[in-house]
Amino acid sequence: MAGKVEFWFEFASTYSYLSAMRVENEAAKRGVEVVWRPFLLGPIFAAQGWNNSPFNIYPAKGRYMWRDMERRAAALGLNFQRPEGFPQNSLLAARAATAALYEDWGKEFCRKIYQAQFVEGRDISQPDVVADCVVSAGGIDQITMHQAYSNSHKELLRANVEEAQAKGIFGAPSFTVCAELFWGDDRLEEALDWALKV
Amino acid sequence: MAGKVEFWFEFASTYSYLSAMRVENEAAKRGVEVVWRPFLLGPIFAAQGWNNSPFNIYPAKGRYMWRDMERRAAALGLNFQRPEGFPQNSLLAARAATAALYEDWGKEFCRKIYQAQFVEGRDISQPDVVADCVVSAGGIDQITMHQAYSNSHKELLRANVEEAQAKGIFGAPSFTVCAELFWGDDRLEEALDWALKV
Structure with missing residues (x-):
């Protein structure tokens, strides 16, 4: 592999969805390895004094984001519909991901x-939704769901x-190449290219 | 002209600098007309409850922005150095721009x-800095500076x-094509392409 990028994603983040769907293809074109790093924005936003998504706190920014997501998803050929609640509670899914990503079906x-x-x-x-995703990805839901509730994966x-x-890191998605930080789906290509330089 | 984009910029905005230096070249490639619209972020940020740049209020975001600007400027072949004070007071320059943009040397x-x-x-x-820019762009400083202090240009x-x-609009640079809004230097190309569709 020519280089390595860490991909920091939050399941409740709209722009992380765009990156999650395309990062492996873009990385493969360049021969770059991607390490998927699930995390939570909640504690990071709380440290900035926010108890909600900035897209809810700042309505103009929120209105823009939903329209921008429609356009970006269309340009990338991805389906997208605005979920009923936003942001969703991503804690259980993120804990499950810390287990799943040790398996070949984790991504x-x-x-x-x-x-x-x-x-x-x-x-x-909802646990049943997370469990369905484990199964449809090729895992065994009982194992991964137990892991998702375990102390070891809470700690991970x-x-x-x-x-x-x-x-x-202050937002999602983010990409890191050693100490170099890139924020946003817009920076995905730049981060992957950077990995080829170092 | 195939289409028209309005380019909304704030002189104190770092990312607006990137767009200002490249928007005309990118527009010319597509045969799109660009209308330059100077504005101030101060009143817009104040309406969101901020009395300073978000890059100062949120230090992680600020640290990222300065590094990102270095990388982006280098990638675009632009010189860039972090100014001593940030954000600078751009009021006088913006008023002068509302006059200058009626002239062929305004951009x-x-x-x-x-x-x-x-x-x-x-x-x-500083007035002498604004005046120097008028002269080096091809204007007459005494005329434009008088306009910059006039009620008509304050109102404009x-x-x-x-x-x-x-x-x-909640940030700068922004681009509009009719009711369609695009935020950020990253969206410059997308906005220009959009103008070709409508």
């Missing part, structure tokens, strides 16, 4: 979670959040 | 203001800010 599980939320209009805070997710904060 | 004046601030490290709140700028707010 597919992450994409299934995004599709459940942003294409099928399902509520990813907590460590991811702390590492994200330590790296200066 | 060049705007670029000169950005270069003074982000390349030469000058303080664009105020009307721009009100129109920006009415269009849902």
Whole structure:
């Protein structure tokens, strides 16, 4: 592999959905390896004094984001529908991801979670929705759901959040190449190209 | 002309600098006309409860922005240095721009203001800096500076800010094609392409 990028994503993040669906293709074109790092924006936003998504706190920004997502999804050939609730509680799905990503179907599980939320209009805070995504990705739901509720995977997710904060991450998706930080689906290509330089 | 884009810029905005330096070339490639609309972010941020730039209020976002600007400027072949004060008071320069943009050297004046601030490290709140930019762009400083202090141009700028707010603009640069809004230098190409569709 020519280089490595860490892909920091939050399941409740709309723009993370765009990146999750395309990052592997773009990385493969360049021969770059992508390490998927689920994390939570909640604690990071709380540290900035926000108790909600900035897209809800600042209505003009929110209106723009929903329209921009429609346009971007269309341009990328992705289906997209605005979920009923936003942001959804992504805690359980993120904990499940810390387990799933040790398996060869882990990245597919992450994409299934995004599709459940942003294409099928399902509520990813619900255990049965997470379990369905495990199965459709190729895993065994009873195993992964047990892991999702285990202390070890709570700690793995907590460590991811702390590492994200330590790296200066303040939004999602983000990409890191060593100490270099890139924020936003718009920076996906730039981050992958950067990995070829270092 | 195949289409028209309105380019909404704030002189104190770092990413507006990137767009100001490249929007005309990108538009010319597509045969799109660009109408330059100077405005102020201050009143728009104040309406969101901010009394400062979000890059100062949220340090992680600010640290990221300065590094991202270095990378983006380098990628675009533009010089860039972080100014001593940020954000600078852009009121006088913006009022001068509402006059200058009626002249054929108006867009060049705007670029000169950005270069003074982000390349030469000058303080664009100073009348002599604004006047120098008028002259180097090809205008007559005494005329434009008188206009910059006139009630008519104060009103022209105020009307721009009100129109920006009415269009849902919450940051700079922004681009509009009829009712369609695009935010950020990253969306420059998409906005210009959109103008070809409508």
